[in-house]
Amino acid sequence: MALLGIDIGTTHCKAGVFKDNGSVIQIAVRPTIAHYTKQGEPYYLPDDIWGNITSCLKEIMPCCDEKVSAIGITSMAETGLLVDRQTGKPRTHFIPWFSRCAEAEAEEISNEDNPLHRFQKTGLHNSYKYGLAKIIRLKKQQADILDGAVWLSASDFIAFMLTGNFATDYSLAARTYAFQIDQHAWDQDWIRHFNLPNQLFPEALQSGTKMGVTLSTELEELGISRGIPVTVAGHDHLVAALAVGAITPGNVFDSIGTAETLIGAIEKKQLTELEFASGITFGCHVVKDRFFWMGGISASGGSVEWFREQFSDQKMSYDEIMSLSAKVIEGPSGILYYPYLSGSGSPQPDPFARAAFIGLKTSHKREDLLKAMMEGTAYELESIRRAAERMAGHRINQMISVGGGTKNHYWMQIKSDITNCHLTIPELNEATLLGAAITAGICSGIYKNEEEAAKAIQYTNLKEITPNQQYHYEYKRLYEEGYMGLQLHLRNFYQSFR
Known part of the structure; x- marks a missing residue:
């Protein structure tokens, strides 16, 4: 059985198929192109990101003779966009994690709660990078833009395109500044405090949990059969830590x-x-x-x-x-x-x-x-x-x-x-991509848990450096x-x- 990992990164989008011992079957890479507004604010086009992933899949799947048991998706953490819940169409471009467009909104958020109290709920020190500030900025620009919309990370968006379902994992949800990490739940009181819709965020699941299965005929044309379990693997740095x-x-x-x-x-x-x-x-x-x-x-x-x-x-x-x-x-x-x-x-x-x-x-x-x-x-x-x-x-x-x-x-x-x-x-050149594939293996039951998955990965060489x-x-x-x-x-x- 093969494991498929997808990684949406700051500079590249990647897809790769791996064996359950971590050895590479095939990897494809495409550049992540950042565009800029007249004001110099960066953004990614959703069609570009999805096009990168489908192009990668089209390249790697003919090289994989084994059946894909599951798909795991990871990405840069704070990059997100709004999607219409009914039509599934993007309402905005992706706002990258490094965009400073919501600095003013982040300062406004800082005045709404005691920093220690908010830290104990979120684990975070307030920043313009997090989803909440970006969402408030979008609402300022267009008052009704949040009506019937859902905020998705880059991983969540690709998972939706594969399955038709909206979901995220705890590690990515935690980078919005609206998630209670001790409760594994959206902080609805905090969300309502900013007059945001209750259903603004998707269901949050433990990394490695099946959030849906592949559906469309378009995917079959790329070599992805229907019914493959899909999981949002989580924050890119964390799945890379799992891989090593x-x-x-x-x-x-x-x-x-x-x-x-x-x-x-x-x-x-x-x-x-x-x-x-x-x-x-x-x-x-x-x-x-x-x-x-x-x-x-x-x-x-x-x-x-x-x-x-x-x-x-x-x-x-x-x-x-x-x-x-x-x-x-x-x-x-x-x-x-x-x-x-x-x-x-x-x-x-x-x-x-x-x-x-x-x-x-x-x-x-x-x-x-x-x-x-x-x-x-x-x-x-x-x-x-x-x-x-x-x-x-x-x-x-x-x-x-x-x-x-x-x-x-x-x-x-x-x-x-x-x-x-x-x-x-x-x-290990592709720790993040491998980590996403490993998480897919947990989703499909190839590995019992994260510890078993990490032990299954075989490294041929380790370089040691001493001070x-x-x-x-x-x-x-x-x-x-x-x-x-x-x-x-x-x-x-x-x-x-x-």
Whole structure:
């Protein structure tokens, strides 16, 4: 039996079929094209996203001789749109997670409840990224747009297109700022507080639960037979953590893409002032009866992408990036880079924070700036690690790392040196896609639970990186006295320009 995973990401849409041991049968990839309004606000076209998925399915299904037992769908978490419940037609474009269009609405929401009280219900610190702020903005623009509509994440939308049913999972529902994570239920009092319809959100289910089966003849033309169970696998970072087995308390997962996210698991609990003060965000894990904690860097790989575009007449190739990385001497560059090209995330969420280089000299070259960017993202990772340690009450000295950034071994060594962590890098190019397929396996009964699924996955190679202690202590001083010492002044300065 084969398992089919679908992943709707910030830069690419993917579909892949896998065997139940995690080995790849076939994968297809299409670019996720962002469009922009005249005001510079990003959006995705629903037809583009669905077209990407059908194109991927058309490519991979002829290569799969085995019967597909289930389909799992994952996506970027806070990206969503409104769909008409009766016609099934989109009423809006997708608003991406990184769109800042609802900043004003997020500030208005902040005034409507005590932040600690809201955190204890949602696990979140209020942000423009979450669905609630985007929905309120859409209502301001068109008063009746919510009548008979349902808010769907990108995963939910693809699941609807496959099955005709509306549903989400707990991990994606938790990124709306309207879901009670301890109750696994929509907060209807909070929703009504903003005069929003009771039926605005879809049914929320445990990840791995069947939400419907494939229906249409269009899918049969793509090689997808009728009656295949479909599940909303959940938040992309969480299903990737499942794929690498980082799903128990103490196991920490570092996902390095355009954004970088550090994730850990904890048993489901009542959140307190300790968790609130950490600055870390929490939510429902794809693993039953567990929460996740999360800290993020919104422009980690994004900083390197910015460098590729700005420091060359033509966009640098990745080989050129590696060649530049190899030119610099070992040890700290002495330059401080703050990776806030898109503001800062947990544990110090601040949409008004800005990126900065500090400590430049005339002798510095492009390669020095590149190394400083790698160091700056690692300093930010260290701030997340320390906040998580204080919250969890135990040492974090190991991480499992996946994503495009792991291909740069210079960068990974810097991360290890700064955090003083042992890094394990599985040879796994598509952890998120595999995680979606694994969740499909839970849905179809191939695996009994998440732990059994994670154990079934076979890895051929693991790369291990250990910290250089001499460089760690040099970085430690730069982090504590430089990076953190100057940060508050920079944040306050940019806050004054709001």
